[in-house]
Amino acid sequence: MAELRPIDPPFVALGPSGVAIRDRFKGLTAEDDKVLCLVGLHLGSLASKDLAARCRDGLEHSTDTWAARKRELTSQSSSRWAGAITKATHDQWALARRCQLAHIQNLEAGIKTIRHRLSLPIGEKGSKKAPGGYRSKQEWFAKARRLQVLEDRLERERTDREAGRVRVVRGGKRLARARHNLGAAQLTETGWRQRWEAERWFIQADGESGKRCGNETIRVTPDGEVSIKLPAPLAHLANAKHGRYVFAARVRFPHRGQEWANRIEANRAVAYRIHYDVARGRWYLTASWQYQPTKTIPIEAALAEGVIGVDTNADHIAAWRLDIHGNPIGQPRRFFYDLSGTAEHRDAQVRHTLTRLLNWAKTCGVRTVAIEDLDFGAEKTREKHGRKKRFRQLISGMPTGKLRARLTSMADAAGIAIIAVDPAYTSKWGAQHWQNPLTSSKRKTTRHDAASIAIGRRAQGHPIRRRTVPPPHDQSDRVGHRTVQADRRAHGCEELRPRIPGPRTRCAGTGCGANTGDQCAQHRSGHAAEHVQLMLSL
Template structure:
């Protein structure tokens, strides 16, 4: 879709160029599935063995991650093979393969996070340097911030600029050298150790959580092997067994150095799919996790699937769709037909993102379920914005607008987008992603007032959902386009699609002009009008209607 130019009302001669708007596209479905179930009825001996295996493999994973970080950019397949051979001696070949793969993925993820951090620092340095170059108190605009308000703030920002530049230099040096900083167990939980009172934890409880997070009890699946996994094996009946590492082989209670748990597992969600894969000996990866806070053990099964088959963009647009605008406390949605016209009433799906992470996640899932069920009833696609607020959360850009930064940071954009795609694939609903540029501004300009009536108050977010839906359908956001100059009666005059009712030259039906008209009527029209009584009370006398009589034809 080409770039468009928008002129604000009253500034017809001062148009600002807009950035290129990316065309809409159909979002791809998920490429993997993960299900979780609780390990029930575990004995004391079962928990003892799981803790021993997790602690032993966790220490090996920590050593392997240290070696991988030390290799940096000099890592090669030979170094990977050497690390795996050294781990095999203390565990097994399959456990070593799972550990080295997890280490490689964690190092790559840290590199991506490091690059994102460098980009954030560069953006902060540019913003502060720009604002410091302006006079104190100079106002800014929508596209660029102005100068700082006071000399005191200006001086404080000069010190912060030096701090950010120092951090940027250090991060760039680490990236060039291939160094990453990783904390197994999570940096958030690590920093909690220094604030136990604020977190409501004791040192013993924190230590228990820290050790549980650093355990390693994960095994990759293998196609063709019995039940899809030789390391952690789960039978269709729910029996769980695991291959013990060589130093812990004395704990085995079954053949070939295996330990069979007394507790069983049952997958209720997608259990049939899991059972089909296990029965056919297809690869299934497992992970055992100890939830210290609840005192429960969980087993997570995961496997890859081919990307969900998506329909073409034309098919997704065929019957109309639902435009959805994402906000901090609700989703604003409106149904549109194939021509881009709003149908019915707007819908708003509210959620509360306060509280714990589990509560926020449940709120997101609940609101998406209601939205998807509405779309499934009407067999419609859903259009959403391809939002990314990573560049909008910096305090260097928004300065003292702490409430606005908190508002943006609280919007569950990434989590909502990931869950929406995965949940929509289950119901066979197509997701169309659009460019979020100017949707709120143009929606409010062209749609908020026309869609507002005495019985319906249209918000800015409702109008934005209409704009998102129209962009997904391939239509312009504005309602209609003015005709070409050669087709206008006023010869390139003031007539537009948004002209008022009293504007001359407006395209509408002719108003009825009261009074006599000279037009042909039926022969008995005069008799009908003379005999019929008027039921309308008029203050003024009714005008006489002239009727032309029939002509006398003579030879």
């Protein structure tokens, strides 16, 4: 029998550490639009030059080089714009380094898998833990060539990482590659140019605590008036004091608007970003701020009113409510979503599904949702699953990271705790112990519904296996005596049966008498009572 891996204990997930809200600029005049384009173009060119300088520094970067770059940018914009640009540059460089390390680890995993499969005989079957050999000589030869390609890529990436060299494209690599294939991207050259320039514009400023409305560079008043500090070369466009430009458009934030208003009235830091959507032809303003994550409550307190187990799938999430004892209540619920189409459509589908789930949890009075702590980073590579394209697409299509991030944020706002559990064997054991008993002529329980029960019981600390049924007649006990097995770690015997007081009769009932708990006094073969009778007969 294969050895099972240890199961990690469940834990209460931390809430979000920040929030971002967005609203559209409505009522912009032609002059406002012109100023935004000029500011974005000027600051975007400075951001591109600063990013190139940071990439040239590589691992030799220091606080002195950072200060030198900031002084150079200050003369062409302002000290606050220069600080925002250099901070964004460092964040982008650090992100590129993390992505580079993840790419190296992915290449190493692919090379290891190919080497293992090449070492096996052709046609050898694999196991659940390791893939088998390749099916034919042709596939073996093609994978041998791919191994050489991956090894060359790995050597090049390792060399770049040791030298501190990263490759970053301001505006996005996908959009840059679309320029060479406009037909497939369904873009014209003019349309692509507009999108490319808009993506490379830079109009964002970090918040400052203690300053008026929480930001000195991009200021938004409680009544929605927006003004920005113009860079030095564009100061002649100002229409207010101190080189500021006040826009005719007003903004308001329907979502978390009161929270935002409380922050700016207290002059707490709020960061802003202004960006242009070319497809819609609209300007948007995004406000964001950070706060301390909500302290997690003890897991025992979170489970005081039961739990809702959630199983994540490629096209829906299956949920079932459990009581405090781990028993399913009511009917299973399935919340479907469609992850085809654009990124905005997929994100909207995930948010709508989670909203329905959380509303159902509040209706039931349950304050806790249990979900698997999934990460398919190493499970969806083409080298491990080979020709199983549909299976790889199934795994890749499951929005594990986005759903987990969205769920923790939305659940924190709704006052619902999230418990993350180990995903090991939940689908297998749930189907084994819960699918058939909960299936009837009026209800068809799926494998995913049973997995949601397993997830909820694991969050509660209960075993996934169901309680044992009573034994049949004339086997150890009558039906109805034993409803659950004793724990396997309990080595002791049952205690003595208590004496039940009652009226005196000629015959003593069950549970009465001095020798009720003395097993040696019972009529059983081999006990001391039998030996005493034999000695007296002699």
